[in-house]
Amino acid sequence: MEISKIGSFGLRDHIVAALEPAKQEGTLLSLVDDAALFIAPQGEQNLVVNRLLLEGIHFDLVYFPLQYLGFKAITSAVAEIIGMGGTPRQATLCVGLSRRFQVEDVDILMLGVKDALALYGVDLVNLEVTSSYTGLTVAVTCIGSVAEGEALRKSTAKKNDLICVTGNVGAAYMGLQLLIREKVAYDGTEEFQPKFDGREYILSRQMKPIARLDILRQLQAEGVRPSAMTNITDGLASDLMQLCHASGVGARIYEQRLPIDHETVGMAEDFSLSPTLVALNGGEDYELLFTVPLGLKDIVESIEDIRQIGFITDQEDGIRLVSSGGSETSITAQGFNREE
C-alpha cells in the first residue's frame, strides 16, 4: 500500500497499534502526547544517547534487509547505554521515508525494531514518521539508567589494569565485506545465488549484532566493577585509543590474545586481509571493551566470553601491539568504516 493512502499520521497510528504495551515501570506516558514521560528507578541516574543511520552511508538496502536494519538501529543506541554500565529502558524513533517505500516496507522495518525492543526490554516511547526526499533515514535515541555514581566511563582506567574484550572482534566487518562482494557478484539473473555457505556467523554479526547486556549482568552478578568501559563501535583500536586518551594512560595488547572467530579469519584470508588488522579496525562489533584492576583477574577469567588482551601502561609508553612473533608496533590505525 502506498504510504500516501494513509498519510504520515495514519502510518504512525498503524505502527503504534502493532507495538507491545510499555513494560518498564518507569515509562509513565508513551506515544500519546507531545513528549514521553519517564522516571529512572529510585536511586538511579539517567543516560541518553542518539544515533543516526543514513541510507548509502550506514546501510545499503540492496543487501541489507529492512528487518535487520530495524534491529541494528535499536542495538546501535542500546549498546552505548550498556557501554556506560547502564540498563536500557526507553527508546525514541524517527523514520524518514522516500516515496519508494510502502506501508509493508515500514512493517518489515518495525519487525526488527520490535524484535530488538523485546530482546533488550526497552519501550518505544516516542515515534515520528516523516517524508524523505531521498532514501531512508533512521534516528534512534536510547534512554537508560544506572545506579548513582556507578556509570562506567572511558576516563578512569589505571596503570596495570587488565584490558578485556567480550565476544570477538572483526566479524561484523568481514560480514560486510561478504555482503558487498556478493552484491558486486550479482549478475542480474534470477538463478543467482549468493555464496554465504559457512559464513553465517559473520553475516549475523553484521546484520543482527546483539549488544552485550548479558555480560554486563554477569559482571554485576559477580560483583565486578570495571575501572573503565566503552562500547566497541569504531573498531577495537580506535575505541582503545579513545579510552586510553580519556584516561591519560597507555596500553599494551597482545596479538595472540585478540579474540577472532575462525569465520573471520577464513574470510579475511579470502580477501587477502590480515585478520589482526580486521580485528583491530573492523568496527561495528557492539562488544564491550573494559578494564579491571589486576586483583579481579581470576573472577573475570571465570566469566565466559571475556578475553583478557593486555594491560594498561603509562601514557608515555603509548598504545602498543605485541605481535605473535614478539615485535611491538604502535596502534594508530583508524577503523576501516570511519566515514570521513
Place this chain on the structure above:
Amino acid sequence: MEISKIGSFGLRDHIVAALEPAKQEGTLLSLVDDAALFIAPQGEQNLVVNRLLLEGIHFDLVYFPLQYLGFKAITSAVAEIIGMGGTPRQATLCVGLSRRFQVEDVDILMLGVKDALALYGVDLVNLEVTSSYTGLTVAVTCIGSVAEGEALRKSTAKKNDLICVTGNVGAAYMGLQLLIREKVAYDGTEEFQPKFDGREYILSRQMKPIARLDILRQLQAEGVRPSAMTNITDGLASDLMQLCHASGVGARIYEQRLPIDHETVGMAEDFSLSPTLVALNGGEDYELLFTVPLGLKDIVESIEDIRQIGFITDQEDGIRLVSSGGSETSITAQGFNREE
C-alpha cells in the same frame, strides 16, 4: 575547509570545543562518554521527544540559511517539551553532512544551535557527526522535566473549558510562501533583491520561531494550570482536532477571535488565500494551544499574548468554526505543510 581534512571525529571535537559549558545542575556528564548522564530535579519527572529535519522536506537551503536551521531544529524539539508543561534541560544532536558542506558551514549551523541552547537554557549533552549521501540531516532530541503529576496532556480537556492560543498563528506559513516566491522570482542576476520589505515579522516567524517558555512561566507564576495543552506544530486546526480527539470532546471556535498578525493578513491577500484558512492550517507556529476551566477566564485574560478563541463542547457537537458572519462550519482541514 573540507571536512575530510579533519575527519568526522575532528569535526566533532571542533564543535564541542566551541560550546558553552553545561549550565543545568542535572547535567552530570556531557559530550565525553558513550552516553550522557543526567538527573531531573528532586520531585520532577523526565520528558523526552525527538525530531528529524531532512533537507528538501523540512527545509530548503536555497532560501533557508544554515544558522536559522540550527536555531529552528532546537526550537522544534524544545517546543514539544514546553507543550507538555515541562522545562527543557538537555538536548542531543546528530548531524549528517554530504560532501558539499564544509567546516565553515557546520560552524554557521552551530551558531544557530548555540543561540537556541542559550535562549532556552538547554545543555547539548550528546553529539554525533556523520557523513550523508545526499544533503543535510539534523536529528534533535530534547529532554526536560516537569513536577510529578504536573505534565500537561492533550487528553484532559473538559466541556466548557476555554480554548486559548498564544501569540498568533499562520505567520510562519506565510513567511514560507514569501521565501518560496522570492526563490522562484530569483532570476540569477547579481542585482536581484528579494522583496522582503515590510514582511520581516512573518519571515522571522518562519526562520527563527521561538518556543513559548515565557508564557509557560507566566501561567505558572499566576497559578494557572491548563486543563489540557499542546504545542502547535501541524496547524491550529490539526492540533485542536488532536486535542479534542484525545480528550473525547468537541470544540467551538470563533473566526473573529483567531489571532492573526496584520503581515499574515496582507501576505495572504497577496496570495489570494483566506487569512482564516492560513491561521487554521498553516503550521510550524510553535505557539501553545491550551484549555482552562471557565473560572480562570479573568486571570488568563490578564496575561499578555494569550487569546481566548472558543470553548470545549460535547464530542457529538463536533469541532466547529463560527464565522464572523455567524455561520458554522466543521473543521476538518489538514495542515498545508503535512508531508504525505
